[in-house]
Amino acid sequence: MSIISKDISKAIELLNNDELVAIPTETVYGLAGNIFSENAVKSIFKTKKRPSFNPLIVHIASKNRLSNIVSYIPIKAQLLADAFWPGPITLVLPKKEIIPDLITSGKPTVAVRVPNHPITLQLLNQLEFPLAAPSANPFSNISPTKPEHVENYFKHDIKMVLDGGPCKRGIESTIIGFEKDEPIIYRLGSTPIEEIERVIGKISIKNKEEISPKAPGMLERHYAPKTKTILTDDLTKSIKFHSDKRIGLLIFNDILNDDNIQFKVVLSEGSNLYEAASKLYDALHQLDEQELDIIIAEKLPNYGLGKSINDRLSRATKC
Numbered sequence: 001m002s003i004i005s006k007d008i009s010k011a012i013e014l015l016n017n018d019e020l021v022a023i024p025t026e027t028v029y030g031l032a033g034n035i036f037s038e039n040a041v042k043s044i045f046k047t048k049k050r051p052s053f054n055p056l057i058v059h060i061a062s063k064n065r066l067s068n069i070v071s072y073i074p075i076k077a078q079l080l081a082d083a084f085w086p087g088p089i090t091l092v093l094p095k096k097e098i099i100p101d102l103i104t105s106g107k108p109t110v111a112v113r114v115p116n117h118p119i120t121l122q123l124l125n126q127l128e129f130p131l132a133a134p135s136a137n138p139f140s141n142i143s144p145t146k147p148e149h150v151e152n153y154f155k156h157d158i159k160m161v162l163d164g165g166p167c168k169r170g171i172e173s174t175i176i177g178f179e180k181d182e183p184i185i186y187r188l189g190s191t192p193i194e195e196i197e198r199v200i201g202k203i204s205i206k207n208k209e210e211i212s213p214k215a216p217g218m219l220e221r222h223y224a225p226k227t228k229t230i231l232t233d234d235l236t237k238s239i240k241f242h243s244d245k246r247i248g249l250l251i252f253n254d255i256l257n258d259d260n261i262q263f264k265v266v267l268s269e270g271s272n273l274y275e276a277a278s279k280l281y282d283a284l285h286q287l288d289e290q291e292l293d294i295i296i297a298e299k300l301p302n303y304g305l306g307k308s309i310n311d312r313l314s315r316a317t318k319c
Ligand code: AMP
Pocket: 054, 055, 056, 057, 092, 104, 107, 109, 110, 111, 133, 134, 135, 172, 175, 177, 186, 187, 214, 215, 216, 217, 218
């Protein structure tokens, strides 16, 4: 029997009993539990095999509840919440004492967002507590963007995937921290930098070495297929070089025909970066199922969401 279901009241019952439920968001599916339940939070880490030094994002029903979670809101953080929530921006701010250290891995700050998915907003509105919800995949595997991806990973571990259909945005939220009240991007994501800068002006990206190398979204190898995967800006050359292998292709917009290619996925025939982002992880899941020797991924244009997609692809292709 499938564990995929649209039954919100069942999800509420499980969450109220300290159990985990996979929930849909606009970015990826999350593995959710009550932030105040030690059992639930511990089983998130255990189920995902996620290291405990790796803090979780807290999901709330509305921006009005931000002040229940954080002790201080810089002006630019409020501007971002007003402009983008519900939506794929996560704010890292000083935590209130009630937020358990397990959630923040002992840090004095907490990551918070309001997800933009009608079913999950309905769920959050009916719960008495916020949800911790990291992506519903085993640590460092490809993130899930369809209920079936979660079921494949966790059918023996969780009782329910709340079915919200395929995720519309398809890559994780953009994470923004604050240093001396100035915002800094900690992780590229579904909200492009250009859109953020329209609201709060110039913003810098924290470079990888400065961030704790232990932050998961920042780990070099992450979001990775099991099949060897390479990233290239010269497809023809890479296909030629690997011509003795069973090749899978992940390409942006071009219909490229070559006898050496066993399987290919085009992310957006119309060159739309939003469409490409929404299809990225499903494409990697599909390619990984084909018993290929190698997946060759094409670098996307390096602006807007293309920058975030390239970030994920470069982590998926690290050895
Ligand atoms: P995931 O839920 O798998 O998308 O990962 C959550 C991301 O948020 C990770 O990359 C964390 O490092 C980051 N994060 C969560 N809490 C904090 C925090 N307090 N400070 C910095 N980064 C955080």
